[in-house]
Amino acid sequence: MTVPWKAVGLLALVLIGTVSAWQFQDWRYGKQLAEQARLHAETLNDLTQAAATAQQAEQDKRLALEQRLATSEQTHYRKLSDAQRDQDRMRDRLATADVRLSVLLDADSAGGCDLSKATGAGGVDHAAVRARLDPAHAQRIIDITDTGDRGLIALQACQAYVKAISASGLAPP
Template sequence: MSALDLIPVPLRPWAAVLAVFFIAAAGAWGAWSVQDWRYGNAMAQQETKAAEKAQGIAEAMAAQLKREQDQRLALEGRIKTDEATHYKVLTDEKKARQLVLDRLATADLRLSVLLTAGAGSAGMSTAAGAGGLDHGATRAELDPAHAQRIIGITGDGDEGLTALAACQGWVREVLATGAVPPGR
């Protein structure tokens, strides 16, 4: 006896339909599983490629960031050195000016101005001292208070020129590298 004989005759067409349905369902499930497996592999490959590409981009960005940080640190070092140099020049100028002011205050140093031939003694040179002739131009001594003011004004001008030179050096460094250090 066969399996078909076990099914009653009025239900055999339904059994055939049910068998065809199960065969079709098994084929569809098998095809679906194979497609899922193939699609999963394709997606895994795409994810791997995307991850490798993202890793390459991240490494390139990290290298670029490192280069820019190195350039910034080098620029900051050069600017720090320039600032130290300009600070030293400025303090040396202040010390020299203070020394001149101190010498003026103690009458150790006297400032004088050159007089033209028409001023003073009508074109006549000063009288010769005992022991030689005076062949130099006529000069007039300045009052110590006026001399100190003149030294103060010229000192302020020197400080301004030193500060300007420092700023110009900073701008040249920044423009040469094309980067602006932070905090500036």
């Protein structure tokens, strides 16, 4: 059986048309995929830069907060040291009898007791009846006030820390 040449030519033309259409589609889709990949890469780059900028801003905020907290800690430590030094001075003055603690007595309750009246130019109470405290009791009072002062300073430090953390919006380190 002989194959007509016209049919072979027609088949060759169809085949050439199909292959060229295929190549054209491959080229066109390849170009579209390359453009899509480029846009995707640009988007990822923009997102990466935005994330890096946000991370840097958060690190800067955290660093600023840490610096404020360090300054606050130094301030409260200084207050605590000053209070401790003042308490130590008062304790030393009590021990050397430079200072004596006394309490104001009600004139009615003093009754017939022969207590000395407080004298001195710096007194606020005019001729008030006062009783001196035993040095051991005075020492205990100083210790109690020392503990109270330390507690108040620590409370102020905690409140300043919480206020700084809540104002910054960051989680504690």
